[in-house]
Amino acid sequence: MYIIYIHQESENSQKIMPDQFDRKKRSEIMSQVHSANTTPEKYVCGILEDFGFSFFTQSDDLPGKPDILLPDFNMVIFVHGCFWHSCPLCKRAKIRPKENAAYWNRKLDRTLERDRENKIKLEELGYKVLIIWECETKTKKIDLLKNKIIDFLHKA
Numbered sequence: 691m692y693i694i695y696i697h698q699e700s701e702n703s704q705k706i707m708p709d710q711f712d713r714k715k716r717s718e719i720m721s722q723v724h725s726a727n728t729t730p731e732k733y734v735c736g737i738l739e740d741f742g743f744s745f746f747t748q749s750d751d752l753p754g755k756p757d758i759l760l761p762d763f764n765m766v767i768f769v770h771g772c773f774w775h776s777c778p779l780c781k782r783a784k785i786r787p788k789e790n791a792a793y794w795n796r797k798l799d800r801t802l803e804r805d806r807e808n809k810i811k812l813e814e815l816g817y818k819v820l821i822i823w824e825c826e827t828k829t830k831k832i833d834l835l836k837n838k839i840i841d842f843l844h845k846a
Contacts, residue, residue, distance in 0.1 A: 730827040731757050731769045737836055743843070752817070754808030763843065765818045768805075772824045776802055780825040818845060 731747070735758065738745055749759040749766065756766035770777065776798060777783035787794045809819050820842045826835050 728769065728771075730771075730822070730824045733827040733832070733835070734758060734767060734769050734822055734839070737832075737839055741840070741843075752815075753811035754805070756812070756819075760843075763818070764816055765820065765842070766812060767820045767822060767839075767842075769822045769827070770805075770824065774798070774801060775805060775823075777823045777825060779823055818842070 735745070735747065738758070738760075743760060744762065746759045746761065747757060749756045752759065752766065754768065757769045758767040760766070772780050772783045773785070775783070786798060812819050820839070822835065822838070825831070826838070
């Protein structure tokens with residue numbers, strides 16, 4: 691049995707894409723997905739270290755558990771996975787599983803709502819919030835990412 695993904699080209703058109711892995715292999719792959727200390731987070735932390743900033747990772751006591759906290763600036767950074775948080779920048783986020791679609795749509799839509807709620811709560815606490823997307827941490831985009839981080843930090 692194969693999982694089918696829907697790629698939404700626009701609001702009215704969809705492209706059906708079969709999963710290249712069977713259920714067992716897909717389950718094995720998904721079990722390897724981690725929520726902390728991911729490669730994209732490591733890239734962002736490396737950039738912050740290169741710039742000489744002090745920060746903490748995995749701020750469990752703040753809404754949404756930001757990936758990076760810059761306490762000197764009252765700023766937090768989330769490094770979001772494109773699929774899980776519905777990145778507006780890349781195709782990966784527009785693909786949703788067709789098999790068990792109701793479950794996946796609820797799960798992904800709830801993630802979006804929770805992200806919005808956590809951003810509002812953090813801003814109410816006086817934090818500035820930066821979202822960095824997984825696709826922005828790719829090697830060919832690293833200069834753009836550095837500029838995005840610098841621009842954010844200059845708002846302090």
